[in-house]
Amino acid sequence: xxxxxxxxxxxxxxxxxxxxxxxxxxxxxxxxxxxxxxxxxxxxxxxxxxxxxxxxxxxxxxxxxxxxxxxxxxxxxxxxxxxxxxxxxxxxxxxxxxxxxxxxxxxxxxxxxxx
Ligand code: FES
Numbered sequence: 328x329x330x331x332x333x334x335x336x337x338x339x340x341x342x343x344x345x346x347x348x349x350x351x352x353x354x355x356x357x358x359x360x361x362x363x364x365x366x367x368x369x370x371x372x373x374x375x376x377x378x379x380x381x382x383x384x385x386x387x388x389x390x391x392x393x394x395x396x397x398x399x400x401x402x403x404x405x406x407x408x409x410x411x412x413x414x415x416x417x418x419x420x421x422x423x424x425x426x427x428x429x430x431x432x433x434x435x436x437x438x439x440x441x442x
Pocket of ligand 1: 337340371372373436
C-alpha cells in the first residue's frame with residue numbers, strides 16, 4: 328500500500344503526510360524548503376527532503392528555480408525508497424530505507440527527543 332495520510336514522512340520530527348499536504352495547500356510555499364516551517368520537517372537527518380520536494384511539486388504545482396533547490400546533503404545518497412513518489416512506495420520500505428540511510432551515511436536524527 329502506498330504512503331497514506333497518517334504515515335510519517337519526516338521521521339525526525341514525526342510529521343505526517345496529511346500535515347505536509349495541508350501545509351502546502353494552505354500556505355502555498357513558493358519553494359520546498361519552506362516546508363521546514365511545518366513542524367521542522369526536513370531539518371533533521373535529511374532523509375525526507377526528496378519526498379518533501381515531490382509533495383511540494385504535487386500540491387503546489389510549482390517548479391522550484393534551480394537556484395533555490397535544497398541541497399540534498401553533503402552526502403550524495405540515492406536509493407529507490409528515497410526518490411520514490413509517495414504513491415509508489417510502501418511505508419515500511421520508506422522507513423527501512425531511512426534506517427539504511429542513517430547507517431550508511433552516519434547521519435543522526437536530532438537529539439532532542441525526535442527519532
Ligand atoms: S526524516 Fe525528515 S529530517 Fe530526518
